[in-house]
Amino acid sequence: xxxxxxxxxxxxxxxxxxxxxxxxxxxxxxxxxxxxxxxxxxxxxxxxxxxxxxxxxxxxx
Numbered sequence: 001x002x003x004x005x006x007x008x009x010x011x012x013x014x015x016x017x018x019x020x021x022x023x024x025x026x027x028x029x030x031x032x033x034x035x036x037x038x039x040x041x042x043x044x045x046x047x048x049x050x051x052x053x054x055x056x057x058x059x060x061x
Contacts, residue, residue: 017024031039
């Protein structure tokens with residue numbers, strides 16, 4: 001199951017650079033201008049949303 005989740009993450013992460021490389025570059029250019037605190041907040045928010053989604057998926061299953 002963990003390998004499947006990792007594989008799905010790679011597919012999703014690869015969608016934007018594949019479909020719109022220009023937008024992908026712009027996202028990274030904006031990320032380079034962010035402070036470390038802002039980037040950490042985004043990372044923390046992503047982890048919390050992911051944990052909530054995982055808990056919901058396990059509760060439904």
